[in-house]
Amino acid sequence: MAKIVVVFHSGYGHTLRLAQAVAEGAGATLLPIDAEGNLPEGGWDTLNAADAIVMGSPTYMGSVSWQFKKFADASSKAWFTQAWKDKLFAGFTNSATMNGDKLSTLHYLFTLAMQHSGVWVGTGLMPSNSKAAQRNDINFVGSFSGAMAQSPSDASPAEMPQGDLDTARLFGARVAAAAARWAQ
Numbered sequence: 001m002a003k004i005v006v007v008f009h010s011g012y013g014h015t016l017r018l019a020q021a022v023a024e025g026a027g028a029t030l031l032p033i034d035a036e037g038n039l040p041e042g043g044w045d046t047l048n049a050a051d052a053i054v055m056g057s058p059t060y061m062g063s064v065s066w067q068f069k070k071f072a073d074a075s076s077k078a079w080f081t082q083a084w085k086d087k088l089f090a091g092f093t094n095s096a097t098m099n100g101d102k103l104s105t106l107h108y109l110f111t112l113a114m115q116h117s118g119v120w121v122g123t124g125l126m127p128s129n130s131k132a133a134q135r136n137d138i139n140f141v142g143s144f145s146g147a148m149a150q151s152p153s154d155a156s157p158a159e160m161p162q163g164d165l166d167t168a169r170l171f172g173a174r175v176a177a178a179a180a181r182w183a184q
């Protein structure tokens, strides 16, 4: 069984819910980055031992949160020895606006994965973009690069669109399937 870790930051709980859905689909361990941008005790060992690392951050001002960036900069220790080379990587984000520059966040996560010489896994999910499309369809937000969720600025984590959470679960399952093939 591949070891998959979901490392993420969430300021107000929306990205946490998304991370839980990804982890459920992937059979992954959750590794939260705290409000100070730090991992829990043993967090780096957990990442070093992972076959796949799924990274998540809310989109704040068109990029990752500063807490996630602090984690990313601290990962330069692993970068020096290319300790994460050839692991699978994937990413997800949530923001208030339908677009909201979420792709910039995913591009940042992709770049970080490439700096670690990883292999990127996208959603593999067709977007729901016909006239008949409904908000809770799978991949209604329409991203191939990683899972995107949109929750209105006044929506609590409990009010997040179910379709985005279902999308995140399927995305997690795809990472798990890719990790199983990659381990062969």
Ligand SMILES: Cc1cc2nc3c(=O)[nH]c(=O)nc-3n(C[C@H](O)[C@H](O)[C@H](O)COP(=O)(O)O)c2cc1C
Binding pocket: 009, 010, 011, 012, 013, 014, 015, 016, 058, 059, 060, 061, 062, 063, 094, 095, 096, 097, 098, 099, 100, 101, 151, 153
């Ligand atoms: C500092 C800050 C910056 C934000 N910037 C953006 C943004 O660039 N685009 C957007 O659509 N939403 C933006 N938002 C809204 C958040 O993406 C949204 O509230 C998200 O659900 C927060 O996730 P969290 O609950 O995991 O922290 C911003 C929110 C904050 C607090």
